[in-house]
Amino acid sequence: MNTTAKPSPEVLRDRLIDEIVQNRVAGLYDPRVEEAMRAVPRHEFLPAVSIETAYANEAVTIKDNPAEDSLPFSCASKPDVVFFMLVQLELGPGDRVFEIGAGTGVNAAYMRYLVGPTGRVITGDIDSAVTAYARKTLDATGYGDIEVLTRDGALGAEELAPFDRIIATVGVWDPSPAMQEQLTPEGRLVIPLRWRGLTRSVAFARQPDRLLSDSVKMCGFLPMIGQDGEHSGYVNDDHLIRLFWDDDQPIDPSALRTAVSQPGTVAWTDTTVGPAESFDGVWLRLSATEQTTCRITVKPAAIDVGLHRPAIPALSPALVEGDSMAYLTLERITTEEVAEPRFRLGAAGYGPAGGTLAERLCAQIRAWGSARTAEPVISLFPAGTSDDQLADGSLIEKPSARMVITF
Numbered sequence: 371m372n373t374t375a376k377p378s379p380e381v382l383r384d385r386l387i388d389e390i391v392q393n394r395v396a397g398l399y400d401p402r403v404e405e406a407m408r409a410v411p412r413h414e415f416l417p418a419v420s421i422e423t424a425y426a427n428e429a430v431t432i433k434d435n436p437a438e439d440s441l442p443f444s445c446a447s448k449p450d451v452v453f454f455m456l457v458q459l460e461l462g463p464g465d466r467v468f469e470i471g472a473g474t475g476v477n478a479a480y481m482r483y484l485v486g487p488t489g490r491v492i493t494g495d496i497d498s499a500v501t502a503y504a505r506k507t508l509d510a511t512g513y514g515d516i517e518v519l520t521r522d523g524a525l526g527a528e529e530l531a532p533f534d535r536i537i538a539t540v541g542v543w544d545p546s547p548a549m550q551e552q553l554t555p556e557g558r559l560v561i562p563l564r565w566r567g568l569t570r571s572v573a574f575a576r577q578p579d580r581l582l583s584d585s586v587k588m589c590g591f592l593p594m595i596g597q598d599g600e601h602s603g604y605v606n607d608d609h610l611i612r613l614f615w616d617d618d619q620p621i622d623p624s625a626l627r628t629a630v631s632q633p634g635t636v637a638w639t640d641t642t643v644g645p646a647e648s649f650d651g652v653w654l655r656l657s658a659t660e661q662t663t664c665r666i667t668v669k670p671a672a673i674d675v676g677l678h679r680p681a682i683p684a685l686s687p688a689l690v691e692g693d694s695m696a697y698l699t700l701e702r703i704t705t706e707e708v709a710e711p712r713f714r715l716g717a718a719g720y721g722p723a724g725g726t727l728a729e730r731l732c733a734q735i736r737a738w739g740s741a742r743t744a745e746p747v748i749s750l751f752p753a754g755t756s757d758d759q760l761a762d763g764s765l766i767e768k769p770s771a772r773m774v775i776t777f
Contacts, residue, residue: 379413382425386449389427396454396571396587403456406483407449415476415507416446446474447539451571451589458573458585459537459560461485468530468552469493470523470561470594471539475504478516481537492527494519496595522596526552533557541569541591543599543616544768545750550581562591563748564600565766565773566657567614567665567687568650572748579759583748588650599769605630610672613690614665618767621664625693629721634678636699637728638716641739643700645711651742652698652715653687655734658746658764658775662689662727666697678718689731694721696728698735715739749774 377385387408391399413424423430430446456477461467463486469478472495482491493516495501501520508516519527523538526548534554538561542549549559559574559581571589574581593600599617604610605626615621643649656663666680666688673679680686681698688697696719704711715735719728749761751772763776 376421379411379421379425382421383412384408386425386427390450390453393450394454395450396457398454398457398585398587400457400460402461402484403453403480406456406480407453409483410476410479411511412449412476414511415474415479417507446476447591452477452480454587455537455539455560455571455589456480456484458558458571458587459535460558460573461489461535464488465534466490466530466532467492467535467537468527468533469537469539470526470542470549471495472501472504472518473539475507475511475513475516475518477537477539478504478518479508479511479513482513482516490517492517492519492530494521494523494527496520496522524548524594524596528552535560538562538594539591540595541593543593543597545581545771545773547752547770550576550750550752550771562589564593566616566653566663567685568653568657570654574748574750579751579755580761581750583746586654586745586748588648608671610669611677612667613688614667615690616664616766619662619664619690621662621690626690626695626721629693629695629724630672630677632720633676634718634720635725635728636678636716636718637725637732638701638714639732639735639739641715641735642703642712643715645713649681649698649700649715649738651744652735652738654746654775655738655777656687656689656731657766658777659734660689660730661764662691664688664690666695680718681715687731689727691723691727692721694719694723694727696720696724696731698731744777747776749776 416424429448461484465485472493478493498520505518524546531552532554536559541564542561543564553576557576562569563572571587572583573585602614603623605623613623668683681700686698696717699718700713703714717728717731719725761774763774766773
């Protein structure tokens with residue numbers, strides 16, 4: 371019989387926050403956010419899972435999606451991502467904040483702690499089952515004064531605006547007018563912004579003519595329901611190779627059927643990485659320089675029959691033009707006996723223009739290699755802003771915003 375006592379929720383919570391603070395995955399820290407996450411009992415917002423699961427540094431699904439190759443409908447976000455996004459938000463005592471995506475309610479509770487007794491927290495979700503869940507957990511944990519609204523978060527809450535802060539805990543492809551206009555003149559917006567197949571938590575400060583980023587960090591979030599500007603499709607009928615692209619990109623996956631059935635070519639660079647070193651900045655640079663940038667997902671069966679392995683098979687950047695494509699790849703360049711392996715980065719090309727696309731991708735690998743920690747500046751201008759009023763950089767058109775990325 372095992373009589374070893376299990377750690378208490380408080381001990382497990384402190385261990386989790388200790389890990390987050392020590393690792394600082396996005397390099398961001400605020401002692402007030404640490405205090406809030408130590409004070410709020412996350413496990414009480416996840417009563418259906420074990421205490422150990424509640425305090426693991428992992429996302430927890432609270433509503434599944436039965437469709438093939440689909441993400442869940444709703445999740446509790448990874449705690450370390452919650453931490454750095456709250457740091458990006460820069461909440462202060464007395465702030466009024468609107469959250470898009472109610473989730474379990476725990477993020478609203480953290481924010482309630484941060485804004486203090488004179489602040490106000492409103493959280494909303496388009497799914498009535500999600501808002502009912504959040505309302506129940508918030509009431510049960512002593513946060514009954516947090517307002518929970520069932521509505522499309524992209525519309526904001528005009529009757530309660532303006533807000534000092536707005537945060538989204540769902541992936542936003544099109545930053546709506548409400549996200550831009552319902553902020554105070556000195557307000558901040560933090561959203562998991564989606565473009566060209568990638569997602570970044572971007573913190574924006576409101577300027578007179580635009581929203582201007584001051585922090586861009588890697589993250590992953592479920593997409594916001596009702597934003598239909600992202601598309602996906604399989605290259606062939608066996609569903610082993612899938613592309614993800616934006617509404618403004620003329621990409622047809624089926625045009626690549628012939629290309630992927632033939633041997634490809636690989637171009638290599640001298641840029642190398644270690645096993646724990648992120649090279650995700652390559653994707654960011656591609657999105658700012660190549661209008662054909664998208665995402666490729668490859669299942670192991672495709673690699674088993676000869677397709678070059680993408681750098682990360684589940685999500686790697688690709689360039690697609692007509693019947694040709696190239697995507698990021700890597701290979702080990704040290705022997706098995708070396709304790710700290712190194713990998714060089716390159717690009718695999720397919721189709722008539724595959725070699726040219728691979729070389730263009732390699733050019734951005736090299737640019738990243740010489741400035742690995744550089745973050746772009748992202749400007750969101752209202753739709754309809756004239757070209758002469760835009761910042762210098764690469765322009766990506768969204769229905770509600772003109773997005774400019776500048777390195």
